Amino acid sequence: MKACNACGKCCVKYSNGQLSASEQDIQLWDSFRPDITEFVSDDGLIWFDPSSKELIELCPWLKKDPDSARYLCGIYLDRPEDCRAYPATISDMIKDDCEMLEAKDLRDLKQAQQTLNDIMANDR
Numbered sequence: 001m002k003a004c005n006a007c008g009k010c011c012v013k014y015s016n017g018q019l020s021a022s023e024q025d026i027q028l029w030d031s032f033r034p035d036i037t038e039f040v041s042d043d044g045l046i047w048f049d050p051s052s053k054e055l056i057e058l059c060p061w062l063k064k065d066p067d068s069a070r071y072l073c074g075i076y077l078d079r080p081e082d083c084r085a086y087p088a089t090i091s092d093m094i095k096d097d098c099e100m101l102e103a104k105d106l107r108d109l110k111q112a113q114q115t116l117n118d119i120m121a122n123d124r
């Protein structure tokens, strides 16, 4: 399994209303990054326009790296738990065409899941 190459597919796919902020996310943002809390709906969904209260089609913190085809998270160190938890399962990675996957991962899904678990445990 390769390291995440910041292709941005997961952010693009899930940031359209499929993410939510945890209570801990909101507590931290309220204390240190109230500008992020502004993009959370009253029921904890993200990301919503602070003025119109409408769902934003694409995460407002997702930026294209000007020097590559890759993407950057503008709040990487403060990103929500939902984002920190991805990817959690090989089946999701396959469904999402995650570029961390290699051919050998697809040949042994059980081993690939173990490898992913180790990567995610060390990434926290």
Ligand code: SF4
Residues within 6 Å of the ligand: 010, 011, 012, 015, 059, 060, 061, 062, 063, 072, 073, 074, 075, 076, 079, 080, 083
């Ligand atoms: S907050 Fe960061 S990691 Fe989460 S969807 Fe936006 S750009 Fe991606």
Ligand code: SF4
Residues within 6 Å of the ligand: 003, 004, 005, 006, 007, 008, 009, 010, 011, 086, 087, 096, 097, 098, 099, 100
């Ligand atoms: S889809 Fe996979 S490789 Fe691409 S940014 Fe998300 S975790 Fe990284």
